[in-house]
Every structure is written in structure tokens, then in C-alpha cells.
Amino acid sequence: MKAFVVEKIADREFKADIQEVSMPKCENDEVIIKVSYSSLNYKDALSSVGNPGVTRKFPHITGIDVAGVIYESNSTIFKAGERVLVTGYDMGMNTHGGHAQFVKVPASWVARMPDAISDKEIMTFGTAGLTAALSINELIENGVKPEDGEVLVTGATGGVGSIAVSILSKIGFSVVAISGKAEKIDYLKRIGASEVILRDTFNEESKKPMMGEKYAGVVDTVGGEVLANALKYIKYDGVATCCGLTSSHELNTNVFPFILRGVRLIGIDSVECKLEKKQAAWKKIASKWKIDNLDNITNEISLEEIKNAYELLLDGKAVGRYVVKIG
Structure with a gap:
């Protein structure tokens, strides 16, 4: 599968680009998500340059947000074909993230997607x-x-x-x-x-x-x-x-x-807060808090364009949200 991979090549020296990597293997209480959209965040940009406060394990796939469908499930909670999303926890930090065609995560990190919002829209929020x-x-x-x-x-x-x-x-x-x-x-x-x-x-x-x-x-x-x-x-x-x-x-x-x-x-911490609290926030985002001007704050990019977007984020030149179309 394709993924955006960061590699450590020397002390304090890293390189990052698209690579072909092996598909993840689904273990007990885990799911594999076929990714449709991800997004870019400042934390992703820090991970891409090897910031030790974010990522210490390399090679590493960035992406702290992901939306898609369950491709394979080894969990009693989810079944194949369900629309889901993941934000936060350790995904995209020291666990491989969502800038890939498939991502493996613990089932306990996964939230079901509200029906009233698309994958792209929810990743614009991310x-x-x-x-x-x-x-x-x-x-x-x-x-x-x-x-x-x-x-x-x-x-x-x-x-x-x-x-x-x-x-x-x-x-x-x-x-x-x-x-x-x-x-x-x-x-x-x-x-x-x-x-x-x-x-x-x-x-x-x-x-x-x-x-x-x-x-x-x-x-x-x-x-x-x-x-x-x-x-x-x-x-x-x-x-x-x-x-x-x-x-x-x-x-x-x-x-x-x-x-x-x-x-x-x-x-405010959105990384480790309880899944129930996240799910309640997503329901508001998908309904009465769903904004009408998403297109005004959205820049849709591909995996191949992530590297340039990271530079804008790190230079403080990014505006709005970067949504990564993958699937």
C-alpha cells in the first residue's frame, strides 16, 4: 500500500516521502480501516521532521486523523463495512497514522461516523x-x-x-x-x-x-x-x-x-479525552454545529502534496484546514 513515511537517517536528520509499504496485520481487538480521507495538523508536521515530543519510533507513518470504512475487524464491536473515524490517542504519533491507504488501530479508539456528514466533511473538522x-x-x-x-x-x-x-x-x-x-x-x-x-x-x-x-x-x-x-x-x-x-x-x-x-x-485536550465525549462532540458537529462554509476553509490535497503542505504549517503560512484525499 502507499503511505507517507518518515525515516530517521542520522542523528537529528530525517527524510519523509511516499513509499510502498506492507499492509498491516489485524490482531486481537484491532481493526483495519480502508482510508478515504485524512487531514493535516500541526502535530503531523512536527512528526514529519522528527520532533521527539511527538514521535520517537521510526520509520513512521504520519496522520493523527482518519475516516473510512472497516476493512477487517478482529473485534466484537465493529464489523466490516461500517463507516468510522479515529482522532487522537497515539495514532500518528508512535503508532502508524492515517496518511496511508490502510491503517490498523485498537477498536477502543474508533468512533462510528454520524450519518449526516461525509468523510471529507468530518476530516475537514478532524x-x-x-x-x-x-x-x-x-x-x-x-x-x-x-x-x-x-x-x-x-x-x-x-x-x-x-x-x-x-x-x-x-x-x-x-x-x-x-x-x-x-x-x-x-x-x-x-x-x-x-x-x-x-x-x-x-x-x-x-x-x-x-x-x-x-x-x-x-x-x-x-x-x-x-x-x-x-x-x-x-x-x-x-x-x-x-x-x-x-x-x-x-x-x-x-x-x-x-x-x-x-x-x-x-x-482542552482532544487526544486522550473519553470516547463518549468525542462522540457527543461529533454529533454536534454533524448537526446543529455543522458549518455552512466548509469549502471556504478547506484545501484538499493528495498524499503526494503532503510534504509541501507540512512546510507551510511549520512556517506558519497555512490557512484553514488541509484535507488529504486517499481512497
Whole structure:
């Protein structure tokens, strides 16, 4: 079968490209999925260059998302022909991922596909969409409502950010987007942002320990200085979610938002969260949270185009979601 394989050729030296590799063998409590679509994520790009925080076992097939049908099952849970998807867990990290024609995974990682969504659509969401949905769900479950005020989305042109902007707009929130890409302001407004603030301007104007109350909630995808500054603007009893570190893994902040305004900061993990929680999020994504402008945030590519797309992701030049057509 064809797969996108990363090989370690020397210390801190890796090469990645399409190869012909052996079909996986299905063992006890495992399934083999015939892949129709996968997607690209920042974690995939890090894996492709041998980042040890993501992948330590080589040769390695990238791809933390996959959608397709059960090709072979050695499990009592699934049978051949069922439409399924997998996101997260160890797939695409130190277990071979979805950038291949077939992928083998434990049955416990697999979710059934909601009927109302196609393989391509659900991979446009993928881990990024699941993360965005889990973030928005936390805002809502913690009492943030559209009438409470604007929601700020950071890193808004990325995969998680783009989908968060689109879903929030669809369900009635007024969205303010932060981006470092001045040329993508029109794009962000097209997918649902009512206002766009450039990242450098935002950081420059947020130097005080506390700023005026402005946002009912924040969906942060980048960490670092942007998140630290966003916390200063959250209204009393507001909520921020945090799911990324493309700006920085460090958070240099103060306690004022937490002890003076009762602000809550909630971490989001879509990798190891319970399958039931993922399944509930997928049902929302396939129904009332299914966005109408998926084509505006989707770049469909082939296995052969993954390498170039990884370069864009690592250089911070990617916009929206990359969906990989395989089957």
C-alpha cells in the first residue's frame, strides 16, 4: 500500500516521502480501516521532521486523523463495512497514522461516523474541529451565552481557530478574531468574524496588568503572550479555554483576572479525552454545529502534496484546514 513515511537517517536528520509499504496485520481487538480521507495538523508536521515530543519510533507513518470504512475487524464491536473515524490517542504519533491507504488501530479508539456528514466533511473538522467543538462546549457549559458579549478567538486563521470562528458565528455569537496575517482579514470576516485584530496591535495595546472588561469568553489556540493578554479583557465570571502553544508553551500572567473577576481558564485536550465525549462532540458537529462554509476553509490535497503542505504549517503560512484525499 502507499503511505507517507518518515525515516530517521542520522542523528537529528530525517527524510519523509511516499513509499510502498506492507499492509498491516489485524490482531486481537484491532481493526483495519480502508482510508478515504485524512487531514493535516500541526502535530503531523512536527512528526514529519522528527520532533521527539511527538514521535520517537521510526520509520513512521504520519496522520493523527482518519475516516473510512472497516476493512477487517478482529473485534466484537465493529464489523466490516461500517463507516468510522479515529482522532487522537497515539495514532500518528508512535503508532502508524492515517496518511496511508490502510491503517490498523485498537477498536477502543474508533468512533462510528454520524450519518449526516461525509468523510471529507468530518476530516475537514478532524482533530482541529473536535478541539474547537470541545472548547466551545466548555464555554457554553460554563454559562457563556451570545447575549453576554463577544467571544475572542486567537490564532484565528489556523485549523482550530478557523473552525471555532465559524461554529461560534453559526450558533449566534459575535466573534472577534486575532491573527498575525493582515492579508487574511477578509477571509476571517467571510467565515464569520465580526472584527479582526492584528496580533502585534493586540499585544502592544495590552500592556497594563488589567484591561477593561470586553469579552465574555476566549478560545485560545496559541498560548504565550496572546493568551496572557486575552485574560486581562475577560468580563466578570467569564471563561477562557486553552488548547495550543504555537506562540509559546509559557504563560507569563498575573492573578488579577482570576481573583478580581472570577475568570476561569480551562485546558482542552482532544487526544486522550473519553470516547463518549468525542462522540457527543461529533454529533454536534454533524448537526446543529455543522458549518455552512466548509469549502471556504478547506484545501484538499493528495498524499503526494503532503510534504509541501507540512512546510507551510511549520512556517506558519497555512490557512484553514488541509484535507488529504486517499481512497
